Amino acid sequence: MKIRNSFLVLITLLSISQSVDAQLLWEISGKNITKKSYLFGTHHLIPISFLDSVPDLFKSFNTCDVVIGEMAINNIDFTSTISTFGTMPDSIRIAQLIDRDDYLYVDSVLQETVHIGLRQMELLNPSLISAIYQLDLYSKTAGITDELQSDSYFQVVAAYKGMEVIGLETEDRQIALLINNEQLQKQAHDLVKVVRNSNRLIHEFRYMNKLYTSGKIEDLVTYAKSPQTIEMTDSEYAKSVDNRNTAWMEQLPGLIKNQACFIAVGALHLGGEKGLIRLLKDAGYKVNPVK
Numbered sequence: 001m002k003i004r005n006s007f008l009v010l011i012t013l014l015s016i017s018q019s020v021d022a023q024l025l026w027e028i029s030g031k032n033i034t035k036k037s038y039l040f041g042t043h044h045l046i047p048i049s050f051l052d053s054v055p056d057l058f059k060s061f062n063t064c065d066v067v068i069g070e071m072a073i074n075n076i077d078f079t080s081t082i083s084t085f086g087t088m089p090d091s092i093r094i095a096q097l098i099d100r101d102d103y104l105y106v107d108s109v110l111q112e113t114v115h116i117g118l119r120q121m122e123l124l125n126p127s128l129i130s131a132i133y134q135l136d137l138y139s140k141t142a143g144i145t146d147e148l149q150s151d152s153y154f155q156v157v158a159a160y161k162g163m164e165v166i167g168l169e170t171e172d173r174q175i176a177l178l179i180n181n182e183q184l185q186k187q188a189h190d191l192v193k194v195v196r197n198s199n200r201l202i203h204e205f206r207y208m209n210k211l212y213t214s215g216k217i218e219d220l221v222t223y224a225k226s227p228q229t230i231e232m233t234d235s236e237y238a239k240s241v242d243n244r245n246t247a248w249m250e251q252l253p254g255l256i257k258n259q260a261c262f263i264a265v266g267a268l269h270l271g272g273e274k275g276l277i278r279l280l281k282d283a284g285y286k287v288n289p290v291k
Helices: 002-012 048-053 057-061 078-085 100-113 126-142 150-161 171-178 181-196 198-213 217-224 234-248 252-256 276-282
Strands: 025-029 037-042 066-069 164-167 261-266 286-289
Touching: 025 057, 037 057, 037 150, 037 276, 048 150, 066 150, 066 252, 100 126, 100 181, 126 181, 126 198, 150 164, 150 261, 181 198, 198 217, 234 276, 252 261, 276 286
Parallel strands: 037 261, 066 164, 066 261
Antiparallel strands: 025 037, 025 286
16 A cells, blocks of 8 residues: 555655635636536645645535546556556666665665665665655654545545546556656665655655645745755656646646536646646636635
8 A cells, every 4th residue: 555655646746734725725617617617736645634624625526526636546557557667677776776875874764664675675666665755754744644645535535426537647647757767867866865855855844734734825836846845856847747737738628618527636736837727717717716
């Protein structure tokens, strides 16, 4: 289950307790659509109980006919996906990508935290190893024990209610986008950087959680793109967030035209100049925070 959840963390990269304003939940209307749809920014690493504090969240969800996510979680064959994308080429091992001192340090930290060393994970892609470590680090920091994250939660409820669930991307496309075996050296370098900067990661995690739970989407995007964080370069952010938003906008108008959709995607996809809120408004829709 840890590897499964690590893939979900890797997919959205962050893809974050105060009273929440309505900036996490947005109503989509106008442009001759027949039913209102809703856009909700999710975050993997918050307790499911947090959803109860978002005004009118479940009321809005219950008016919808379809749930749309980054991908349809229940359709993923994680064993096949890990085999295809989560492992390195046969001729490469993690020990070949980092020097001995870094190897020993990362190995000791992993054994202490996730209780699995690099020898046991030597075939895994460095990005996946990093996701496993970060998931464990963040979960322990926040005291989270939920198996479900907020985005997958809505899909599970939708399946129980017999609602249609649609993924904007296939798991193969999404994971192939985020894991590139042609950049293994850089991924290994990033793995070492993440493990050696765990205290800084925890600080970033707590601050981003505060921004998220306060509904400060624009501040969250600004912080995620700032030089203060160690997660992503500008090009990596564009690849992981902005470019995907643009691709999703090729699908969303057709999906929301004649049916009420509940769109639950990572919060970083909502804000910014190339976020879904701005792109939907530019396309002629009314997008307003739910009061």
